[in-house]
Amino acid sequence: MSVLRSLASRIQGIAEISKANVSRTSWQSSWSMFSQFSQSKQNIIQRQSDFQFQFVRYATKKAQSSRTNDSNSKGKRLGLKAAEGSFVKTGEIIFRQRGTQFYPGENAGIGRDHTVFALEPGYVRYYRNPFHPKRKFIGVAIRPGARLPSPHWQPRVRRLGLVPLTDPQEIERERTHVSTREYRGRILKKQRIQQEIADKAEKAKLRAAKQAAKTKAGPIIQANTTTNKTAIA
Structure with a gap:
C-alpha cells in the first residue's frame, strides 16, 4: 500500500509540472514526463528490493470448544x-x-x-x-516399643492370639478341648490300632493251630515208616 501511495503522489507531481510548463514545446514536455516517470519507476524498484518479507506462523490449535483439551484424568490418591x-x-x-x-x-x-x-x-x-x-x-x-528390623538371627515376633485364662473351669475346658478334625483323627487312629491288634491275634491263632497240627502228624508218620521197614525185612 505504501508503494502505491508513493506512485500516485509521483504521478500527481508530474501532472502539476506538466500543467506549469504548458508554454514549452510538446516534445520537451513529453521527454521531461518520460524521464520523471522512469526515475520514479527506478525508485519504486529500489524500494521493493529493500523491502523484506516476514512470514508469521499462526497457532492452529483450538483455544476453546475443543474436547482434546479437556482430557484430564482424576487423581489416583497415591x-x-x-x-x-x-x-x-x-x-x-x-x-x-x-x-x-x-x-x-x-x-x-x-x-x-x-x-x-x-x-x-x-x-x-x-x-x-x-x-x-x-x-x-x-x-x-506388634508391640508399641518394638523397633524394626528385628535382629537377623533371631525369630520374628508373631501374634498368636492367646489370652491368659484365670477361671479353673475355662482352663480345664481348654486343656481337654479337642477339635472335630483332631477328634475324628483320634477315633480313626484308635480303630486302626484295634484292628491291627485283632489282626495280629488272629494271625497268632492260625500260626499256633498250624504248629499243633504239625506236632500231631509227626509221630503217626514215624510209626508208619517203622512198620513198613519191619514188613520188608
Whole structure:
C-alpha cells in the first residue's frame, strides 16, 4: 500500500509540472514526463528490493470448544496413608504407590498395584535393612516399643492370639478341648490300632493251630515208616 501511495503522489507531481510548463514545446514536455516517470519507476524498484518479507506462523490449535483439551484424568490418591507409629488393623492400607518406592517388611504385604498393606494389627515402622541398603521398607511392629528390623538371627515376633485364662473351669475346658478334625483323627487312629491288634491275634491263632497240627502228624508218620521197614525185612 505504501508503494502505491508513493506512485500516485509521483504521478500527481508530474501532472502539476506538466500543467506549469504548458508554454514549452510538446516534445520537451513529453521527454521531461518520460524521464520523471522512469526515475520514479527506478525508485519504486529500489524500494521493493529493500523491502523484506516476514512470514508469521499462526497457532492452529483450538483455544476453546475443543474436547482434546479437556482430557484430564482424576487423581489416583497415591502416597502415605499411615504415618510412622500409627496403629493399623489387618488389611489396612499403609502406602499407595506406582512402582516399588517402598518394599513390604515384617508383617506387611504388597498388592499387584504395589500397594503396601498390613498383615497383622500393630504399629507402622519405616526402616532400612542392612542386607538391602538401597531399599526402603515398611513394616508393622506388634508391640508399641518394638523397633524394626528385628535382629537377623533371631525369630520374628508373631501374634498368636492367646489370652491368659484365670477361671479353673475355662482352663480345664481348654486343656481337654479337642477339635472335630483332631477328634475324628483320634477315633480313626484308635480303630486302626484295634484292628491291627485283632489282626495280629488272629494271625497268632492260625500260626499256633498250624504248629499243633504239625506236632500231631509227626509221630503217626514215624510209626508208619517203622512198620513198613519191619514188613520188608
